[in-house]
Amino acid sequence: MNRLNQILLLVFLCAAYGASSQISSEINGKIKGAKGKTIYLMHEEKGKLVACDSSNINLFGSYKLNANVVLDDFYRVSLDKKDGIILILKGDEKLKIKSTTDFKSMNYSVSGSADSELIQDFFSMKLNPSVSKDSLREYATHFVENNAKSLAVFLALNEVKDLAASIDVAEKGIGESYPNSIYHNALKRTQQAIKSQAAQAGNSPAGKLAPELNMPNPEGEILTLESLRGKVVLIDFWASWCGPCRRENPNVVRLYNQYKDQGFEVFSVSLDKDKARWEAAIIKDNLNWSSHVSDLKGWGSAATSLYGFRGIPYTVLIDREGKIIQTRLRGAALEKKLEEIFSK
Numbered sequence: 001m002n003r004l005n006q007i008l009l010l011v012f013l014c015a016a017y018g019a020s021s022q023i024s025s026e027i028n029g030k031i032k033g034a035k036g037k038t039i040y041l042m043h044e045e046k047g048k049l050v051a052c053d054s055s056n057i058n059l060f061g062s063y064k065l066n067a068n069v070v071l072d073d074f075y076r077v078s079l080d081k082k083d084g085i086i087l088i089l090k091g092d093e094k095l096k097i098k099s100t101t102d103f104k105s106m107n108y109s110v111s112g113s114a115d116s117e118l119i120q121d122f123f124s125m126k127l128n129p130s131v132s133k134d135s136l137r138e139y140a141t142h143f144v145e146n147n148a149k150s151l152a153v154f155l156a157l158n159e160v161k162d163l164a165a166s167i168d169v170a171e172k173g174i175g176e177s178y179p180n181s182i183y184h185n186a187l188k189r190t191q192q193a194i195k196s197q198a199a200q201a202g203n204s205p206a207g208k209l210a211p212e213l214n215m216p217n218p219e220g221e222i223l224t225l226e227s228l229r230g231k232v233v234l235i236d237f238w239a240s241w242c243g244p245c246r247r248e249n250p251n252v253v254r255l256y257n258q259y260k261d262q263g264f265e266v267f268s269v270s271l272d273k274d275k276a277r278w279e280a281a282i283i284k285d286n287l288n289w290s291s292h293v294s295d296l297k298g299w300g301s302a303a304t305s306l307y308g309f310r311g312i313p314y315t316v317l318i319d320r321e322g323k324i325i326q327t328r329l330r331g332a333a334l335e336k337k338l339e340e341i342f343s344k
Helices: 002-013 114-126 133-146 151-155 163-177 182-202 243-262 275-284 302-307 331-342
Strands: 023-032 038-045 048-056 062-069 073-078 085-089 094-100 108-111 214-216 222-224 232-238 264-270 291-293 314-318 324-327
Touching (some): 048 062, 062 073, 085 108, 114 151, 232 243, 232 302, 243 331
Parallel strands (some): 023 094, 264 291
Antiparallel strands (some): 094 108, 214 222
């Protein structure tokens, strides 16, 4: 769902979508360990984060920031103009923030803005090391259901159990609270993209011979897909820069180790351009099979036109004769299909 993630990210970074009046919001903060530093209130404008106000932090760690809010939107309070505390400002609000300088750990408390408090609640769960991935997905799903009318749902959508279902919930809620806004329009576009992907999956070329791939491995040796004939092969299109790919890698590694002695192989095709990053990701993620290839052309790779995909991770499972069994298998779906194949 890489394309969907990009859509959601664009929504989050988008500037205010226009109005005729401005209402001021005031932020009073206290931050430990930052005396004499400058703190900024950041907002996205024309694709870039810019400072709309700044304040020197006094001897007692206090500061005050003001924002002329056009319409409800995302802001950041930041010491470095990059990372920071994420807020949703609506105008005519008086927020109070207590924090340390370590914004990345979201070690802060906020009051005076219901939406910003929701963001704090979500990150306190997401960044808690004792919370499992499954528990986070469950929490994120309920978070969207319970707060569908708040812009805070955009922070949770990438963590939900069923993206399509949660997008439907968010689209309905945001459609009521922010009709005809960039937020609502983006959710509708995402719904359409999901439906389009589902339709393509329904037209999977099962039974057809998988197109041949001939590409160099990290040592420059040409490897071919055909050389793995006689094995069940997962063609895994990925890249070191692809977050969803890297999160899926442990699952692929586990299944490879489970079935490799029964004739299962992984043929990894990277869409990287940087060889060093590609090789480093292979090592870091313990991708301990031997078939790793890339022409280092990114999205210009010959593989993208051969297999017709537009987002990664993208997988193609082929049988021992080289024919396609199914595409877009990940997570539990991939595990179930392999269990079905190797239990016969």
